Amino acid sequence: MTYIAPCIADPDKIRLFAEMSTDIGEVMPYLNAVMKNATYNKNGPNLTFMKEFRLVTLYPRKITMAKALNTTDAWQVLSWIKDMINDVHERRDSITPDHELRSRPTALQIYGWLPKTNCKDCGELTCLAFAVKLLLGQKSIEQCSPLFSPEHAERREAMLEIVAAIGYEVPEKLGSQD
Amino acid sequence: MGIYLDNAATSYPKPETVYAAVDRFMRDVGSSSGRGAYRKALLADKIVFATREALGRLFGVRDVSRIVFTANATESLNLALKGLLAPGDHVVTSSMEHNAVWRPLKRLEHERGIEVTAVPCSMDGSLNPQDVADALRPNTRLVALTHASNVTGTILPIGEVGEAARRHGVLLLLDAAQTAGSCPIDVEALGIDLLAFTGHKGLFGPTGTGGLYIREGIDLLPLKEGGTGGESILEHQPNHLPDRYEAGTLNVCGIAGLSSGVEFILNEGVDRIREKEKELTGYFLQALEGIHGIEVYGPKDPEKQVGVVSLNISGVMPQDVAHVLDEAYEIMVRSGLHCAPMAHRTIGTIDRGTVRFGLGYFNTIEEIDAAVQALAEIARKALS
Numbered sequence: 001m002t003y004i005a006p007c008i009a010d011p012d013k014i015r016l017f018a019e020m021s022t023d024i025g026e027v028m029p030y031l032n033a034v035m036k037n038a039t040y041n042k043n044g045p046n047l048t049f050m051k052e053f054r055l056v057t058l059y060p061r062k063i064t065m066a067k068a069l070n071t072t073d074a075w076q077v078l079s080w081i082k083d084m085i086n087d088v089h090e091r092r093d094s095i096t097p098d099h100e101l102r103s104r105p106t107a108l109q110i111y112g113w114l115p116k117t118n119c120k121d122c123g124e125l126t127c128l129a130f131a132v133k134l135l136l137g138q139k140s141i142e143q144c145s146p147l148f149s150p151e152h153a154e155r156r157e158a159m160l161e162i163v164a165a166i167g168y169e170v171p172e173k174l175g176s177q178d
Numbered sequence: 179m180g181i182y183l184d185n186a187a188t189s190y191p192k193p194e195t196v197y198a199a200v201d202r203f204m205r206d207v208g209s210s211s212g213r214g215a216y217r218k219a220l221l222a223d224k225i226v227f228a229t230r231e232a233l234g235r236l237f238g239v240r241d242v243s244r245i246v247f248t249a250n251a252t253e254s255l256n257l258a259l260k261g262l263l264a265p266g267d268h269v270v271t272s273s274m275e276h277n278a279v280w281r282p283l284k285r286l287e288h289e290r291g292i293e294v295t296a297v298p299c300s301m302d303g304s305l306n307p308q309d310v311a312d313a314l315r316p317n318t319r320l321v322a323l324t325h326a327s328n329v330t331g332t333i334l335p336i337g338e339v340g341e342a343a344r345r346h347g348v349l350l351l352l353d354a355a356q357t358a359g360s361c362p363i364d365v366e367a368l369g370i371d372l373l374a375f376t377g378h379k380g381l382f383g384p385t386g387t388g389g390l391y392i393r394e395g396i397d398l399l400p401l402k403e404g405g406t407g408g409e410s411i412l413e414h415q416p417n418h419l420p421d422r423y424e425a426g427t428l429n430v431c432g433i434a435g436l437s438s439g440v441e442f443i444l445n446e447g448v449d450r451i452r453e454k455e456k457e458l459t460g461y462f463l464q465a466l467e468g469i470h471g472i473e474v475y476g477p478k479d480p481e482k483q484v485g486v487v488s489l490n491i492s493g494v495m496p497q498d499v500a501h502v503l504d505e506a507y508e509i510m511v512r513s514g515l516h517c518a519p520m521a522h523r524t525i526g527t528i529d530r531g532t533v534r535f536g537l538g539y540f541n542t543i544e545e546i547d548a549a550v551q552a553l554a555e556i557a558r559k560a561l562s
Contacts, residue, residue: 005215012412069418070409071212071408072242073418076227076241079231
């Protein structure tokens with residue numbers, strides 16, 4: 001860790017920089033292939049993803065992180081990133097590198113698949129607000145109760161696939177529910 | 179030079195790397211953790227985190243933010259008990275507890291109206307786990323137990339007790355003051371919800387270090403409020419661990435030493451350390467059998483105890499035995515009640531206490547031989 005400061009938008013949380021001990025440029029396409037919720041920019045190169053509520057960007061020699069809870073939290077996430085990079089590097093022969101930019105669905109696209117009842121059951125005022133928070137990882141799909149009523153079975157399937165594709169966990173019991 | 183046999187109080191000597199780590203920190207880093215953003219402050223922070231990770235590996239804790247640093251096991255136990263218990267709660271404990279468990283409980287009994295049941299242990303300090311299960315009531319919130327007695331060394335059946343506690347939805351607080359670093363402890367395997375440990379005994383750290391593991395989902399009221407480095411904008415103590423329980427500047431110098439102590443243990447292996455202590459304890463117990471006029475307390479079986487042996491010589495007060503051992507033989511031991519009067523009531527020595535030998539990983543068979551010879555001489559003189 002080389003720099004640490006309060007978050008601009010959220011002074012309860014911290015943002016920070018950390019340096020890599022080794023250049024990870026070569027591993028980044030492999031990381032992109034493995035991490036389903038990452039956005040990869042091959043021209044940077046950089047790889048951006050959410051680790052729960054924290055925003056992380058990997059560069060070949062640097063990591064930036066925002067919205068970490070405290071320094072212990074930041075060290076824990078850095079330790080997790082280090083282990084993940086080492087693991088992917090070790091398995092790189094069995095991974096097909098992905099050099100392409102993968103775009104995440106937009107909040108509007110997710111909104112399109114929601115039941116759009118504006119029921120507020122999830123705690124948000126509108127379904128669009130829920131879609132934004134879902135994308136940020138601040139809400140989970142099972143909080144959308146209308147989606148789990150029988151009439152929305154088809155939407156549910158599609159939504160669960162989207163959620164899984166952007167890398168958030170779909171509880172198994174929800175995935176297999178009728 | 180002398181022979182140090184008081185490892186149950188504080189381990190000594192420490193591994194060379196512990197001295198080096200403290201010296202290096204004081205000289206080359208010297209700053210507080212989690213406070214500044216300059217490189218040396220971040221280095222201090224990194225040392226603290228590395229210590230949490232090492233402790234996590236030792237105790238099988240995955241989320242190391244659940245390990246908070248304290249000054250010693252006593253502070254950890256106070257945080258656990260005072261942070262958890264509310265009026266009407268019932269606590270089950272044993273009759274072998276140290277005052278670090280017993281006194282906070284007595285205060286809470288008086289101030290918060292909690293109820294306490296101390297399950298009687300047998301004369302050798304051993305505890306029947308069924309007796310703990312039988313003592314549980316609908317309002318039992320916690321079982322608070324020592325892992326091994328600091329008077330007799332007796333190891334309590336934590337696995338069985340943990341299972342019973344879990345079955346009844348009761349939390350388990352383990353006082354690992356005598357076992358952390360010298361006995362295997364895995365919080366998952368043993369069903370431990372709160373693990374209180376100190377850094378200066380089996381973990382080979384400096385005095386003034388210790389910690390408490392708090393299982394996810396358990397919220398304790400902090401013992402103290404104050405600066406945490408982060409989240410300074412909040413008017414109240416932050417909710418996130420470890421900051422919630424770590425108000426005030428940490429003992430980073432001590433923690434740097436503790437880090438090296440725990441790394442030493444991880445490299446040697448807890449099993450190997452336990453084997454060595456068993457070997458020394460077994461050797462000592464066997465040698466004592468042959469001395470006329472010595473009464474040994476506890477299980478007298480290295481499998482059932484840690485490297486703690488309590489004894490008395492008939493006709494000599496324990497403090498006099500300790501004094502002669504120090505003056506005439508340069509052997510350092512402890513005498514008296516060892517802050518655990520309940521344990522002495524249990525083993526029948528409340529009127530005078532015992533002489534306690536605390537054997538450690540760095541003791542040798544030759545040192546045990548010297549102690550045995552000294553004891554034999556004192557016993558012989560007492561009889562004549």
